[in-house]
Amino acid sequence: MCSVSQPVYPKSPTKSRWHAHHHDFSSRNDKVQSPSHHRLVFVKKTKKKETIMGSSSNDDPGKFLREYAQWEINAFLWISLITITYLLLDKVINLLRLWSHARKIPGPPSSSFCGHSRLLSRQSLTEVLAESHEKYGSVVKLWLGPTKLLVSVKEPALIKEMLLKAEDKLPLTGKAFRLAFGQLSLFASSFDKVQKKRESLGMELNGRILERRNINYAKIVDSAMERINEIMGKGSIDCRMASQQMAFTMLGATVFGDAFLAWSKATIYEELLMTIAKDACFWASYRVTPFWKRGFWMYQHLCTKLKCLTQDIVQQCRRNCKSFCNTDQSSHAVNAGLETALGGPSCSDVLKPDNVFSQELNGHINVKEEPCGNIMGVMFHGCLTTAGLVGNILARLATHQEIQDKIYSEIIKAQNESVKEDQISVDKMLLLLATIYESARLLPAGPLLQRCSLKDDFTLKTGVTIPAGAVLVVPIQLVQMDNCSWGSDANQFNPYRFLSETGRQSDQAHNNSFAGATDDHVDPGQSSFVLNDPNDNTAFLPFGSGSRACIGQKFIIQGVATLFASLLERYEIRLQPGLENNLKPTMNNCVVQLLPSPKIVFVRRDS
Numbered sequence: 078m079c080s081v082s083q084p085v086y087p088k089s090p091t092k093s094r095w096h097a098h099h100h101d102f103s104s105r106n107d108k109v110q111s112p113s114h115h116r117l118v119f120v121k122k123t124k125k126k127e128t129i130m131g132s133s134s135n136d137d138p139g140k141f142l143r144e145y146a147q148w149e150i151n152a153f154l155w156i157s158l159i160t161i162t163y164l165l166l167d168k169v170i171n172l173l174r175l176w177s178h179a180r181k182i183p184g185p186p187s188s189s190f191c192g193h194s195r196l197l198s199r200q201s202l203t204e205v206l207a208e209s210h211e212k213y214g215s216v217v218k219l220w221l222g223p224t225k226l227l228v229s230v231k232e233p234a235l236i237k238e239m240l241l242k243a244e245d246k247l248p249l250t251g252k253a254f255r256l257a258f259g260q261l262s263l264f265a266s267s268f269d270k271v272q273k274k275r276e277s278l279g280m281e282l283n284g285r286i287l288e289r290r291n292i293n294y295a296k297i298v299d300s301a302m303e304r305i306n307e308i309m310g311k312g313s314i315d316c317r318m319a320s321q322q323m324a325f326t327m328l329g330a331t332v333f334g335d336a337f338l339a340w341s342k343a344t345i346y347e348e349l350l351m352t353i354a355k356d357a358c359f360w361a362s363y364r365v366t367p368f369w370k371r372g373f374w375m376y377q378h379l380c381t382k383l384k385c386l387t388q389d390i391v392q393q394c395r396r397n398c399k400s401f402c403n404t405d406q407s408s409h410a411v412n413a414g415l416e417t418a419l420g421g422p423s424c425s426d427v428l429k430p431d432n433v434f435s436q437e438l439n440g441h442i443n444v445k446e447e448p449c450g451n452i453m454g455v456m457f458h459g460c461l462t463t464a465g466l467v468g469n470i471l472a473r474l475a476t477h478q479e480i481q482d483k484i485y486s487e488i489i490k491a492q493n494e495s496v497k498e499d500q501i502s503v504d505k506m507l508l509l510l511a512t513i514y515e516s517a518r519l520l521p522a523g524p525l526l527q528r529c530s531l532k533d534d535f536t537l538k539t540g541v542t543i544p545a546g547a548v549l550v551v552p553i554q555l556v557q558m559d560n561c562s563w564g565s566d567a568n569q570f571n572p573y574r575f576l577s578e579t580g581r582q583s584d585q586a587h588n589n590s591f592a593g594a595t596d597d598h599v600d601p602g603q604s605s606f607v608l609n610d611p612n613d614n615t616a617f618l619p620f621g622s623g624s625r626a627c628i629g630q631k632f633i634i635q636g637v638a639t640l641f642a643s644l645l646e647r648y649e650i651r652l653q654p655g656l657e658n659n660l661k662p663t664m665n666n667c668v669v670q671l672l673p674s675p676k677i678v679f680v681r682r683d684s
């Protein structure tokens with residue numbers, strides 16, 4: 078290939094130009110094919126080369142340049158070879174470390190090269206993990222392939238520790254967001270990338286809760302009910318469809334303000350968001366982004382459409398802000414915060430009404446970041462998760478009429494006591510809040526919390542070392558339905574578990590047991606009852622925990638409670654007539670679910 082490599086590979090079939098040029102010389106000396114002879118040849122060639130080099134640099138500058146270029150190529154090849162060897166060695170060392178740490182973690186034996194993939198093709202991951210934890214304890218491993226280690230943690234105290242120490246999300250999660258919405262400073266895999274934005278958005282959300290800068294939920298309910306009635310006019314509606322409408326309207330109004338409620342393209346926006354949600358993980362699961370697939374470009378086209386629509390509503394926000402400022406200059410200073418938390422075509426120069434949240438998501442974007450990326454990310458995550466929660470609350474209220482009636486009494490009582498007329502405070506609606514916690518506990522947003530540590534290994538208190546790059550999961554459904562943490566009725570709907578009599582509250586928190594308050598006859602309207610903080614129970618994880626926990630938890634619980642207070646004040650939620658006795662709760666993927674999603678009707682209380 079080249080003169081520098083000849084001494085190392087004297088028998089190389091590739092003849093260099095240098096070798097060919099000195100054919101006569103070689104043929105005279107290359108008669109004995111022994112290694113020592115080759116060494117001799119090398120010395121002679123080198124000598125000859127020196128002579129030639131000397132003369133060529135003097136006589137023929139072109140030749141000198143050619144020699145020089147050859148030397149450069151050689152150097153480049155050597156450097157590449159060394160780098161590739163280094164990278165491969167690094168991979169091998171990491172793999173050996175992974176294997177050696179994994180050996181110490183208990184788990185079912187894997188007989189094939191592909192690990193437990195055969196087992197996983199027969200049962201769902203949650204089922205496999207349920208059996209493995211039963212047999213091997215609170216930390217178990219599974220092999221998803223020869224180099225892919227999955228570690229599952231089920232014991233609440235260990236989960237808390239793990240979720241604090243493992244700061245990164247799986248690369249797949251970050252990639253799904255990046256492919257759909259561009260570079261974001263929220264929802265990326267690496268903690269370093271999201272830390273700042275998490276802090277600023279978290280502060281803004283908490284500030285909003287403290288200052289009670291609330292959204293007009295009555296308007297949101299009206300707007301969502303308009304759509305729901307439209308759908309009901311064409312046929313029936315189930316909890317899933319109704320909750321999607323409510324969650325989307327609520328999130329839209331939170332992020333973009335009232336402009337969203339009057340936006341003519343809201344329905345298209347919702348459909349696009351849901352279509353993208355269905356495909357996001359599929360396209361992200363390709364190791365190499367499949368640019369050659371037509372489907373991928375169609376998906377990208379949808380994402381671009383969503384970007385354009387987001388920019389459109391942001392523009393509407395701006396216009397609303399401007400006209401608002403012309404009429405009311407007094408309250409704009411209150412709202413400068415959210416502007417810097419989300420990022421996008423910033424409205425920072427514009428004064429805005431209280432509930433425009435998009436500006437916080439759009440603020441401080443760097444060059445690489447997608448202008449409306451964070452807004453789309455929050456709409457995407459917020460709509461899907463909130464729809465899940467709202468849907469489950471609707472189903473529980475429709476099937477537990479007595480609880481719905483009690484909540485209604487609570488709302489009326491709070492309303493009568495409320496000083497401020499336009500916005501009821503939900504803090505006193507204990508049973509409503511308990512119902513939200515219980516619905517979140519019974520049907521979390523996903524079956525697993527997923528984490529990893531991209532760079533460093535870390536060791537848990539029990540002495541188990543989790544190697545960097547391992548996929549860490551918490552089987553959240555198993556944890557949230559574990560009898561040890563929630564009592565013998567763990568898989569039943571019982572919101573009273575989050576309520577306790579004033580004197581017993583501290584005992585309950587101390588015992589970390591939410592099994593005590595199972596009395597259906599409790600009247601939460603009595604002042605002797607208090608609401609337990611669900612986060613006192615380490616097994617309450619619908620919003621995650623630790624360094625990557627959901628920053629929208631408090632905000633969304635307040636929001637969903639206010640939404641339901643506003644809805645139940647005017648509507649009663651009932652199962653569709655004739656369906657009452659046909660509902661069969663089924664165990665699906667270790668969770669008791671009402672499947673298919675129950676059909677419901679909204680009956681106006683004043684009708």
Ligand code: HEM
Pocket residue numbers: 240246263264265271275455458459462463464466522526527619620621622623624625626627628629630633
């Ligand atoms: C019912 C509604 C919601 C549920 C059930 C929910 C649940 C979750 C969960 C499980 C996580 C992952 C936590 C972990 O891995 O430990 C998460 C992350 C996150 N949530 Fe939510 N969420 C909801 C609504 C919201 C809303 C409305 C916002 C924003 C306003 C929000 C902002 C975030 C952010 C920014 C993260 C990512 C944190 C990160 O990657 O560092 N969430 N959420």
